[in-house]
Structure formats: structure tokens, C-alpha cells
Amino acid sequence: MTNLSDFKIAIVDDEPSIVTMLQMVLRREGFHQLYAASTCAEALDLAKREAPDILLLDIMLPDGSGLELCSKLRKYGNPHILFLTAKASDLDVLRGFAMGGDDYITKPFNPLEVAARIQARIRRLEPENSTSSPAKRPDPGIYRFGRFTVNEVEGELIVEGQPVPCPAQEFQLLLHFCKFPGIVFSKTQLYDKVWGINGQGDDSTVMVHIRRIRERIEIDPGNPKLLLTVRGLGYKLVKEPQER
Numbered sequence: 259m260t261n262l263s264d265f266k267i268a269i270v271d272d273e274p275s276i277v278t279m280l281q282m283v284l285r286r287e288g289f290h291q292l293y294a295a296s297t298c299a300e301a302l303d304l305a306k307r308e309a310p311d312i313l314l315l316d317i318m319l320p321d322g323s324g325l326e327l328c329s330k331l332r333k334y335g336n337p338h339i340l341f342l343t344a345k346a347s348d349l350d351v352l353r354g355f356a357m358g359g360d361d362y363i364t365k366p367f368n369p370l371e372v373a374a375r376i377q378a379r380i381r382r383l384e385p386e387n388s389t390s391s392p393a394k395r396p397d398p399g400i401y402r403f404g405r406f407t408v409n410e411v412e413g414e415l416i417v418e419g420q421p422v423p424c425p426a427q428e429f430q431l432l433l434h435f436c437k438f439p440g441i442v443f444s445k446t447q448l449y450d451k452v453w454g455i456n457g458q459g460d461d462s463t464v465m466v467h468i469r470r471i472r473e474r475i476e477i478d479p480g481n482p483k484l485l486l487t488v489r490g491l492g493y494k495l496v497k498e499p500q501e502r
Contacts, residue, residue, distance in 0.1 A: 262288035265380060268310035270327075271342060272296040272320050276365075280314065283369040287377070298322040305334040312376055315359075317343040328357040336426055338379050340372070355466040360427035361453065362463075378454030401436035403484060403497060406475045408436050415474065422474050427452070431464075432471050435485065435495035444492040468493055 267289055269277050277294045284292055293308055295301040298321050304310070313331060317324040328339055341362035360379075363372060399410030407416040410433055415424040424432070431452045435443075443451070445464040453463070472479040485495050 262377075262380065263290040265289060265312060266291040266293065266308055266310040267312045267314070267376065268293040268295065268301070268304055268308070268337075269314045270295045270301040270304075270319070270324065271314070271316040273316075276316075276342070279369050280372060283373055284376070287373045289376075296320070298324075298327045301327060302330060302334075305331050305337075309335040310337050312379065313337045313339045314372065315339055315341055317341055325357045325359075328359055332358050332425075338376075338426055340375060342367070355463075355470060358425050360425060375453075381454055401433075403436065403439075403475075403495065405477070406484075408433055417475060424474060425470075428467055428470055428474075431467050432475070435493075439495050439497050442488045442491045442494045447492065 267284060269280050269292070271277050271280075271294075274296075277296075281292050281294070293304055293310060295304045296319070298319050301313075301315070301319075305313075315324045315328060315331075319327070324341065324343075328341075331337065331339070338361075339359045341359050342365060343362055344365045361375060363375070401408045401410070405418050406422075408414070408429075409416070413429065415422045415429065415432065431448065434448070434452050448464050468485065469479070472482050472485055475484055476482045483496075485493060487493055
């Protein structure tokens with residue numbers, strides 16, 4: 259079972275009351291490696307030193323934008339990045355995901371919801387962190403779909419023979435589709451299965467991640483042949499490209 263104290267969590271926010279509140283709640287939930295930064299510069303230095311597993315990142319910081327900072331932080335590992343924002347317009351959400359964010363929560367928020375989202379993310383990681391030997395598994399965790407391959411064990415997406423960078427949340431969503439080809443999933447089901455929190459997602463989160471995945475695996479993302487929209491029902495991944 260996952261030990262929550264093993265995970266490093268960094269809170270990047272210039273409001274001391276928010277940082278203190280989150281640290282208090284997270285510590286009570288069992289997290290002990292908690293770090294804080296109040297500026298972009300401090301956050302970059304923290305990422306270099308500690309390589310946190312999870313980043314709670316405010317969008318508006320005194321010396322810059324958390325959105326711009328997000329892509330820079332990716333150079334020091336592949337943390338799960340959850341934006342803390344007072345903005346929740348579709349454009350802001352799109353920009354956040356485009357910069358490499360995995361999820362967002364709007365201010366004011368309940369700190370227990372933040373803790374729940376972090377714990378849900380960690381639960382999703384448990385199969386990846388299994389100590390069992392891959393050689394003994396009947397399924398090696400490799401999923402081939404024509405022009406792309408997903409390697410669950412290595413955490414890699416290969417498109418036409420070339421490795422393609424894929425943020426953690428997008429990879430988990432694509433992996434879910436790979437494990438259940440041909441099955442239609444609604445947005446609610448995808449948020450529940452992949453993000454791990456029942457009923458606390460929204461349409462924008464799933465839609466943006468679907469679009470980003472298509473940009474990586476489809477020949478023409480605007481006319482997808484693999485990751486399809488089933489009107490009125492949701493999305494499904496097919497083994498063979500479908501003509502339209």
C-alpha cells in the first residue's frame with residue numbers, strides 16, 4: 259500500500275494563509291514532505307532541489323505567471339500539476355492544459371477537496387509503482403494501435419516509431435482507452451476512472467485532454483480516426499482507423 263509520507267508536495271502560492279491552510283490539512287491527511295514557494299524563482303529552485311511529485315501551482319505570482327512557469331517546471335521531472343486559480347474561463351483552462359497542467363481548482367476552494375484530488379492521483383499511480391516483476395506478468399503492458407504504441411511499464415508513447423512527450427494525466431487517460439478499446443466512455447465516467455474523483459470534474463477538463471491526445475496520435479487531429487467522438491455518449495478508441 260502506498261505510503262503518503264513518501265510523496266513530495268510543493269505549494270506555490272504567494273498568499274501565506276492559503277499555504278498554511280493547505281499544509282495543515284495535507285499534514286493531517288498523512289503527507290509529511292511539504293514544501294512551499296511564493297514566487298516563480300523560488301519554485302524553480304525548489305523543483306531543482308527536491309523534484310516534487312505533486313505541484314499545487316497558483317496562476318498569478320508576484321514575478322510572473324504560473325502558466326509560463328508550468329512548462330519550465332517540467333524540465334525537472336514529471337510532477338502532477340494542479341493549478342490554483344481565481345480564473346475558470348474556458349480560455350484559461352485551455353491555456354493551463356496547453357502549458358502542461360493536469361488539473362485545476364478555482365479559488366476559493368475547500369482544502370479537503372485538494373487533498374482528495376491528490377490522494378486520487380496517488381491511487382492512480384499504485385499500479386505503476388507495483389513491485390511485481392514485469393517479466394512475470396501475463397500482459398507486458400504494451401498496447402499497439404496502428405501508428406502508435408503505449409508502453410505502460412516504461413510510461414512511453416511511441417508514434418510512428420518515435421517517442422512523443424506526453425504529460426502524466428494525458429498518458430493516464432490514453433492508457434485507460436488502450437485498456438478498453440471499442441468501449442464508449444462518457445465524460446463523467448472518464449473523470450471518475452482517470453482523475454479518480456466521482457462527480458467533481460467538468461466537461462472542459464476531459465475535452466481538452468481528448469484534444470491534446472488527438473494532437474499526439476492522429477494524422478489529422480481535426481478529423482480523428484482512432485480516438486472517436488460518439489455523439490451524445492462520449493468517446494472511444496478503436497483498433498483500426500475508421501473512414502468517415
